[in-house]
Amino acid sequence: MKNILCLLAVFSLYTAASSQNSLLGKITSTNNNQPVSATVYLPQLEKGTVSDLNGNYEMKNIPDGNYNVIFSSMGFATLSIKISFSNNQIIDKNVQLEESAVEMEQVIVSTPFHKLQSDNVMKVERVSTEELNFSGAVTLADGIKNIAGVDLITTGTGIGKPVIRGLSSNRVLTYAQGVRLENQQFGDEHGLGINEAGIESVEVIKGPASLLYGSDALGGVLYLNPERFAISGETHSDLNSTYFSNTLGTVTNLGVKTSGDKVKFLARGTYATFSDYKTGAAYRVTNTRFNESDLKTGIQYLGTTFKSTVRYNYNRSNIGIAEEIGAQSQSKDLELPFQEIDNHILSLDNTFFFNKSSVDLKIGYLFNDRREFEDESSVAALRLKLNTLNYDLKYNLPQWGQLEAIVGLQGMFQNNKNEGEEILIPDANTTDIGLLGTAHYHLNKVDLQAGLRFDSRKIESQAARNPADEDFIPALDKTFTNFTGAVGAKIDLYQNFSTRINLASGFRAPNLAELTSNGEHEGTNRYEKGNPNLKNEQNFQTDISFEYRNKHVEFFANGFYNAVNDYIFISPTDEMVDESQVFEYLQQDASLFGGEFGFHLHPHPLDWLHLESSFETVTGKLENEKYLPLIPANSLRNTFRVELHDGVIRKSSAAFITLENTFDQNNISDFETKTAGYSLLSAGIESSFQLPQVKLKVGLTATNLTDKDYISHLSRFKSDGILNIGRSINATLKVEL
Template sequence: MKNSLCLLAVFIVSMAASSQNSLTGTIISKNTNQSVSATIYLPQLEKGTVADFDGKYNIQNIPDGSYNVVFSSLGFATVSKKLYFSNNASVTQNIQLQESAVEMEAVIISTPFHQLQSDNVMKVERVSTEELNASGAVTLAEGINNIAGVNVISTGTGIGKPVIRGLSSNRVVTYAQGVRLENQQFGDEHGLGINEAGIESVEVIKGPASLLYGSDALGGVLYLNPEKFALSNETNVDLSSTYFTNTLGTATNLGIKTSGEKLKFLARGSYSSFSDYQSGATYRVTNSRFNEKDFKAGVQYSGVKFKSTLRYNYNRSNIGIPEEIGEQTRSKELELPFQEIDNHILSFDNTLFFNKSSLDVKVGYIFNDRREFEEEANLAALRLKLNTLNYDVKYHLPQIGNFETIVGLQGMFQNNKNEGEEILIPDAKTTDIGLLATSHYHLEKVDLQAGIRFDSRKIESEAARNSLDENFIPAFNKTFTSFTAALGAKLDLIDNFSARVNLASGFRAPNLAEITSNGVHEGTNRYERGNANLTNEHNFQTDVALEYRNEHIEFFANGFYNAVNDYIFLSPTNETIDDTPVYDYLQNNAALYGGELGFHLHPHPLDWLHLESSFETVTGKLSNDAFLPLIPANSVRNTFRVEFEDGKARKKSSAFITLENTFDQKNVSNFETRTAGYSLLSAGIESSFKLQKVLLKIGVNGTNLTDKQYVSHLSRFKPDGIFNIGRSINVNLKLEI
């Protein structure tokens, strides 16, 4: 023990004595030669600063190694430079930023090489939660519905599940704090279980991402980036509150973060509460009320040889389960039936920096406690406890010429336990392990990326119920394996015009519900029978993206074809059990195809003017030409937006008006009905004011301003003819110090 402590002490002293590099320079405008107070950020180190009024900047304590350095400022094109540091080097990097009407770019975190989107081989959608909140979204799940190619299966306003190009549930993986979020996502009424407070931005990979994330990333990835720590030697405090007129709801959160040169800390707490939402038909949907408590905290140590980040998130959601339109009330007290869900997320992220390489070691623990109360408020009829430990180890090899390579090992240990009277899925253990390698090759006009991966998933479940009962669930033990691969290229064809071509395969092992179900699934009015003979789903997607950008306009066109072998789906039978129709889990080949089109007009010198438009379409079919269920309808979104930055007191103002047209959904599965189209109008205005050291932000926005009576095709209330939410005027106030 003494020897171990001595070795540890020597190790710490040697690290403290290691070389400390620095980066300095000056940033000016290429057009005017005037200084620019830009942000300089090293995403791999989570370290950065802001240039002073003279454009000068200085960053200390940079470890040896090669890092992307991002220089950005509103109104200028973002610049990314690859810089190498070693042996107490003082690197000087002077930058000239080009004025541009193109929006300021951010570094994409969900892909392995941490590049700007314009340099990324894979097309990734990224949007800040600030933008989502400004659009009037009540929850994070509702906000991502504004991203082209992304939709939400909703159960009122309290529950939302992401849909990426027609695929959802266990076909979409969600990451939070850099770790895989597991919360019984197989269920229709099981939402994200995470609050938008403390989430800085959302990234969406649309298409197979099994190479990076393993099983279940067959349809795509929703990657939630936590808020950054404060810049070195700064302390920030903020308080915000929003009032929603439709649900009489409030959402309030308070955050504080402080940083020294090496040690950083942040904490944020939030609470929200909503009554039953009012539809466009003026009635309130009984027991659609919900409330949520959320706490996030993080601490980071950044040295010259390693960086460690520890984050924790606790979330409790209490969500009413509507059954019929009943008593009209504005109460926020939950009625039976309702869900009470606890989510604990603990992540420990470590990076060791070597001279020309680095090692990332990430460990996550997630505990999901899901309780459903049906007849008694103190006795859960259904209780599922899910413990998940996952790990992710990646080694960034030394760069050879223009080649960057990463090899990795990922895995998961998961235990599911029933403690209620009802059983949806049996007690079970799941063990994952995956090996991957991916390389990026960079040339001036061409970027290539390729990778391969092997995965193994073992599922062991126990028998449930009496073996003589009709709803007996036998024990299950099986291992599913798969190879996946990806190949992509980004080509700069001519000035301002680029193309991306990505070919990727993915896989998904069947989940416990699909394998073992044998009983009535509450809330769906179905008796579901699992299939122990199900095999892996495998898919292969071709994705082509074209993009044109200059200082006046951005245009994009994305198209995809996704062939899914052995697609798992529910199929109605002619049987009934206990007067409930029986559905079996079956497999058949399927195909999904479609894409997104869009443009953004931002004419120079009218920098304050924005005209944005996007169109999305997806079609899903089985090999027998039957349509897949829960495929979103085609839609067009048009936004007129203005932004102004002026004045000493008023720092920034913006306003928008959006018209979203959703078309008729006529392509429906065997147990769906057609859904009529509708148009929704929303608008908002926002201003920020600088009062000495306090920044005050005031915003007002409205959704469904015409109080339209409509039903979304992806609403779980559709079979009951219950309308979606009507008009809501939302007021937000935020203070930053």
């Protein structure tokens, strides 16, 4: 082992001494050959620069290898070029960008080959957190429900759990800082546990992504891209604050980042506090108040042989547990009962560059400490500690012509421990390991992608409580294995018209709650009994999408059919324990089908005007023709938006008005009630101003403008007849240095 390390050290020193490539050139417009100020970015290296007023750019110290180089500028179509660097090359690359009214494309990080969405075989939705905040979102989870095909199971304004095409909980995997987020996500009353500050964008894979991420990605992936480091040689700081009138809430964050040629650093701190939210009927929902503290920091080193990034995120959330409409208060002080949750995420992302290939190694350590206080605030009645170590090792093989391939090894070691009086799930260890291979082949009009994966998950839990008691939980030792695969194609049928066809299988091993529960689940007001005989869920999904875009209009149509074998669901029984109805976990084949359809009108030369419309629908049924629970209602969203850029002092302005129509939900499970439809109106305006040494951004957004009385079908307060949030006027101020 010592000899191998010595050889690696010698190799690294040799490569560092011999490989310092450079890229330079000029960026101009195809229309008039005038220089363009654009961003030049290498996503695999997280390295970039901006061309000057004459369109000239230069980047130095580029490691050997094949990299996608992205050229992007507002008002122009994003350009991606594959460039090979080796042996101290100085590559002179002049490019021309084509004017376009379509928003700048970004590189999709959640898929394996880091391509622009227009070049990607999988359809991935991507939205920036700036857009989510501008829509009036209270939290990160609240914002992502604006993405077509995505909804939210809510517990007031403080807790939201993503639903992708009707699937949620452990069927949707969340990634943050490049590592899988583990924070007891099995429960409906458990939120994401991560603040939107320091998150640059959100990517959503709508469909089975088990090939890329293993178990728990059967329904899709929510991929949170962290804030980028500053461009080399620059230092920036900013202060951002938002006020929410409905909850009298404030969110304030402060960030700073600085970068040299090889070492980069950033840090961001956030504090948010909210009182009980007010409904359209003018009453406040008692004890829905919450507060949150968040710290994100990172440091990166980029050499000529490797890149290393360390990031750390600490989040403390204090969330009230609403039980009934009681005393009306605008106080932000916590009242019993409440949750207190600590999340720690430490990630190490290393890339080792070779002449024609590279190795990516990501290691994550996560610690989740969940405490629930019921009768007193000094002793937690329920306390769960979850320690997780996960790893992701991928080898990017040398490119052979137009063929790219990746092989990888992924795994996880996890320990769950109880330290409270109540036991929700037993002490347990979980061990995952997965092997995968995937390849992408590019032809002139067709892109093909395929892959295969094998996974094994071992769950070992300890016995809990007294064997003589009815709520005794016996020990468990089970192993779940599975093969998954995927194949897809993107085809350019005609000019501006393309289609994507994806066939993918996924799987999910049953979680601890489904296997071992035996007791009162306070957060859901029911007694739950697990089933140790549950098998893997296995699905096969077909996705077909069509897209058309030109300088005036874009159309899209996405359809899917998802067949899930041995779907796990909870069902009520006739049994009662201590006045609580008993629910048990069962399995039955199920299917989900539906899609998203829409268009985007931006008539040239009125490129500042945008009219967007989207419709989404999903239906879920069991094999016996009964409907699945927690399926979102059909909805139609229409947005009128204007964007103005390139003023002298006022650099940009934007305004929107949105009408969202949610239809009746009559397709319900045995223990649900029907939900009436409703319409919500929202609007907003913002502008940014460039002053000497300072950039200001001010914004004003109003949500539920008509103060509508409504209940979302996915609200956990629905069974108690408690309304969702009413009108809120939100004001934002951002100062950048």
